[in-house]
Amino acid sequence: MDSLGLVTTGVKINIEKNSNTDRTRLPKVNKKESFLKLKPSSQKPHHSKRQTPLTNPEFILFKEPPNTIILPTNLFEDHLFTTNYIKITNSRITTTSRNLRNSVQLSPKQDPSPDFLHDFTIEGIQSPTHRKVLKKPEILNLPKPELLNINKPRIPLVKKLNKSTPHNESSVKEIMYWNWIGIIKASNGFEIYPHHGQFKYYVGKGNNGSLVNHILKSRFWWTRTDNVEDANFVWTQLKNKQVLDLIPKFESRLEKDLNPVVFDSKIPKAILNENQENFGFKLISESYSYLNLTKGYFLVPETLKSHNRLPNNSCICNKKGMFKNLKAYYDTVGLNIFSKVPLTFHIETGTSDLQFQTFTQQFTEGSTWIIKPGEATNRGKGIKVSSSLDQIKEIINKHQENRTYIIQKYIQNPLLINKRKFDIRCYALITSFANQLQGYFFKDGYLRTSCKEFNIKNTNDKFIHLTNDAIQKNHEDYGKFESGNKLSYYDFQKFLHSNGSNVDFFIDIFPQIVDIVKESIACAKDIINEECKMNAFEVLGYDFMVDSEYKVWLIEINTNPCLELSCSYLSKIIPDMLENSFRIALDPMFPPPEGHKKFKMWVKNSNLTNKYMLVYSSLSAN
Structure with missing residues (x-):
């Protein structure tokens, strides 16, 4: 008889193997003992090609999802977790691939605008509602798991498609969705333990929480809960310290993968490449900030929690924090902050403050200044204009x-x-996974216009100077000149052309905005998540102004930016922005169970278009 050494919770049990029946009799194991560690003393490895984590002398199987959040990745074969994402190789394209190139038409609807504006126009695709999905998971190939008399771990893999047969739109979208998930996971160095369950989300009141609920509800694998403690994801207007305290710390250092694996594409490279372009995936995967990271940790999604607020967002989301940290950053890189931000003084102790004395030296008769609360305020509260x-x-x-x-x-x-005066509202997404900060900039934004003509001498009329929607909507002319006092970037470009200007918004103004957003995230690199919380994210609202010389100025950065759909244009871009944000910050950590019967229909009906540009990564900046 052969024997196996089975180690359960601190107890070693010898198992006798009957050579006649080739079966192993296991003693009963208490239900609470959910981990089995097997030492196959006489078995030959199942894979004879090479030694792998699953064929080493020790490996671990799970009867049920582990209670721990993080597991080492070396317990699992690399190829079992890489089928969901694809790196393009330079292998030649076969004739069949060329023929298949036209068999799937997934390109977004063409816009009649000029080529140089095409990437920035709005398609107006509504957010998906009640999407549906299905995929039978394949079995993880383990050495004779029947000897263990337990269920085999299941890994949700993308079904391998035969390249010699045509691919319909649905099958390609499935592959592209998993390709997207893999791109984000690879840039954050984590993998996901297979799951089959539902996740719970909590949405707090205010700031169009019904829209957030609607978008999350469309993900069939999420259900709403009214209990914050039960929720895997919590969305609130303000930081919830109780939730942040439940998110574990992760202090290990992530590493760049200098030799990234090239994965099988499942579909012809021409189709893959075309759809990565059309879906906007290359805005991230081909960004100068994008990195492949070694898999540093392995997440069990059922045990995870996430929050839509970063622990120390005040470092750039209140006015004094933004000024202080941006100034420190610009001083370090040798730039003058007042080339990006208007001349600013932070006054802490009234007229006795040394900064106020410096301000009085800059004050001249007839100059106009704006006075703001240094701490967290929004919606124009407490702001005064004075000469x-x-x-x-x-x-x-x-x-x-x-x-x-x-x-x-x-x-x-x-x-x-x-x-009339206007400012520009933009959106950025900051994610923090295991100490790596990444910043994304949403391509679509809008202009907020005032109701009254500009008059620098009238400093008392807030409808002239403050373009916040919370202010302007109270004026009788709100919406008289523009729907909801809003204009798209493309509308702004048409205005510039109509006034004989040679300025191109997307060439002369837009890049200035992107650079400042990137620099504002860089200045918060070591501060915004100084508690080293493993996973959190935040959507921020940026406000910019443009002067008559077409120079861009950063005015402020807002936590909890307004999500109200005050006009038809915002009804298109805000749901798109939230959908895109969740696809980056939630879906890779809480992916849909691919084996679910609703999966295929959900993917088919989903709008996978990404409009976020990856503009910053703390690791690539090192």
Whole structure:
């Protein structure tokens, strides 16, 4: 008889193998003992080609999902987790591949706008609702698992398609979805333990929480809960410290993969390459900031929690934090902050503050300044415009506990649209996975216009100076000139052309915005998640102004940006932005169970188009 040494929870049991029946009799194992560690003393490895993590003398199987969140990746074969994402090789394209190139038409609807504007126009595809999905998972190939008398671990793999047969739109979209998930996972160095369950989300009240709920509800593998503690994902307007405390720390150092594996594409490279382009995947995978990382950790999704707020978002999301940290960053790289941000002074102790004394030296008769609360405020609250030094002194001498002030030079020569002031609202997504910070910039944004003509001498009329929707919607002319006082980038470009300007928004203005967003994320690299929480993310709203010389100025960065759909244009881009954000920040960590019967239909009906550009990675910046 052969024998196997079976180690359960601290107890070694000898198992006798009957040579006649070739069966192993196992003693009963208590249900709570969910981990089995097998030492096959006499078995030959199942794979004879090479030694792998699964054919080493020790390996681990799970009867049920582990209770731990992080597992070492060396317990599993690399190829079992790489079929869901694809790297393009330079192998030649066969005749069959060329014929198949036209068999699937997945290109987005062509826009009649000029080529140089095409990438930035809005297609207006509505967010998916109640999507459906199915895929039978393949079995992980283990050495004679029948000897263990337990269920085989199942890995959800993309079904291998025969390249000699035509691929329909649905099958290609399935592959492209898993390709997307793999691109994000590879850039964050993690893998996911296979799962078959449902995840729970909690959505707090306010700021169009119904829209957030609608988008999450469309993911069939998520269900809503009213209990924050039960939720795998919590969305709230403000940081929830209780949730952040439940997210574990991860202090191990991620490493770049200098020899990334090339994976089988499942479909002809021509079709893959074309659809990666059409779906916008290359905005991330071909970014200068994109890195393949070695798999540093292995996540059990049922045990994970995530939050839509980063632990120390105030480092750039309140006015004093943004100024302080941006100045430190620009000083380090040898740039003048006041080439990006209007001249600013942070006043902490009223008129006795040394910074206020410096400000008075810069103040001249007739100059205009804007005074803002230094701490977290939004929707235009507490903001004053003044040209009077006495009035500015009066404002900052109003002592409030834990309250400081920002005095900032007012942009006196703003670019105007039909004599009215405007600013630009953009969105960025910051994700933090295992100490790596990545920043994404959403390509679509909008202009917010004022209701009244610009007049620098009238400093008391907030409808002239503050373009926040919370302010402008209270004016009787709100929506009179533009729907919801909003304009798209493309509408702005048409305005520039109609006024005889040679300025191209997408060449002359847009890149300035992207550079400042990237630099603002870089300045927060070591601060925004200094607690080393393993996984969290945040959508931020950026406000920019453009002066009459077409120079871009950063005004502020907002946590909890407004998600209200105040016009038809916002009804298109805000749901798209949220859908894209969840596809980056949630789906790779909480992927759909591919074996679910609703999977195929969900993928078929989903809009997979990505509009986020990867603009920053803390590892690639090193």
